[in-house]
Amino acid sequence: MVAFARVVAFCSWPVVVPPVAAVVLAATWGRKPHGVVLVLVALALVAAVIAAVHHAEVVAHRVGEPFGTLILAISVTVIEVGLIVMLMTTPGQPADTLARDTVYSAFMIVCNGVMGLGLLVGALKHRVLRFRVEGVTGALATLTSLATLTLVLPSFTTSEPGPSYSTAQLAFAGVASLVLYGVFVFVQTIRHRQQFVEEQEPYHAVPPSARDALISLGMLIICLVAVVGLAKIESPAIERGVKLLGAPQSVVGVAIALLVLLPETAAAVRAAARNRVQTSFNLALGSALASIGLTIPAIAVAAKLLDQPLTLGLPAKDLILLTLTVVVSVMTVAPGRATLLQGTVHLSIFGAFIFLALTP
Template structure:
């Protein structure tokens, strides 16, 4: 959860983006706004990005008010709605049903977090504070659940034989969805109730910044953020539906592989929490930074897979989950390096540079398979 001062009022942009989004959508559905030109799609893309950031901000405000464990549930649900909304919009727009869009998005989210985001946090924090300490118990819990889910969702389908291609049959897919949801619920219980101290800020974290997290928003701000959260989430889904054809055109025009769509979706979904994670690292709160980063990846895979499974079951849309051998190698490498760099409990700039190096290779392989 981002460490903004929840006692203050909502920033202007968190109100303007939802309001302008409603105006644009109303004008579009009423036939007032000319659609199909570049100016229209540029406005849609700009508002889509703004609505994503506004959604996460308002979810954090509501989460801060209700407290744990419900706060984490609300925040994870909001991020999942954004991700699933973008995935479903693109799947519906794809002529073949986009069977790999969910897989590419989840894989990209995990890789962006484990390599790019964690690498940036370690470099920025290490550059300013030299060495930063983590609580090994909490970090290892994240990595254990994330590694398990990534393996059964993205690697194992390549080796099952009940269904052709990198896919599960319906029984296997249902089992993976249930296990993903069960593991996330168990993790959430451990994080917020049973072993909450494992995930708290380390003893030498910045005391002022830690105390800032406990500021509780007022009732008026909570209710306004709740309303704006619903408006923002609805706007994200509808704007994604409008923008999906243009995104496909962009991918084709840039001569990028279809898999790169997942990188774009994951990057957009992870952007708000990524900024919060980097800010936390700069403020010498490395445990909060890692919680935000790994929590985003965990929610992305643990909640998206079950929801997409239900969607494909009712819509009879094909779903492929297994990644290519090259991506499997990168995923295993990212998990292996994350264990080596995070579990000792002390991080430096060098470790961050290693993560960023893998991130560069991930982007290159995504753009040029």
């Protein structure tokens, strides 16, 4: 019976997906797949992203804090940066604005889509939701500062033409982003950890064994390689699909952000449904912080090494939506409790973001 259970565990989807994705990558690398094969590549890419986040969470649970949070954040960042760089280096892709569109989309998806859906689901089951104001406002303040440094200020600087940073300004923004993210992780996991936990101390699951953690580490590495490679294969099809639909190129950034944030979104909504809103906010805002605080410095380095232009400043429409999101988010978290109304407001802004991304 024990042997059968081990066989079942070994054949579970998180263990099966990485080698399958690697096989798909090996079979299609250097080719230009079409039709059914292209669909299989896309499915393998999505499955590899979800499996990578799962294995990163297993390893993070084993090593504990603060290294667990860093492992998860770095894994998600590798996926996001890999997708962006592969698309940036594909001829015909909007290389200069792709990073901006992806990071901005991650901000809007988290602060409106994930938070709104979590509040809506939680409030429908528990009416009034409560959380720790100091923890959520600290995360929101850090996220707002990162978004302003990387997405807003480039539209108003004058050292370079257009909404772009000069090399010195980009270096400063990258270092500042790393410092802000690093200090936030230190505060969240060590210095003021009590501000980010549920008021009722949650049940702590038994960490995985060293063997399981090593298996997940190996599977994580396979997934990360597969994601980057499959993204390179899929990128021409993404370009053709955007042109066929007549959608603006910024939709590519929205798609990348949705794909990368999918696992954390599901976990955040499940936590809110169990009336663990603080945990839900930690998952959501933590993903957005990593998306900006780690992705922008990495993309800045990659852009300089690849000699690619990098446009970070948002256009007026997106600046207005970002400002509205920050104001509404502050008003949502300030009382320390939320209801159905707050969830609906955030989802309405999220709907406007998606609609205007498709029809600018």
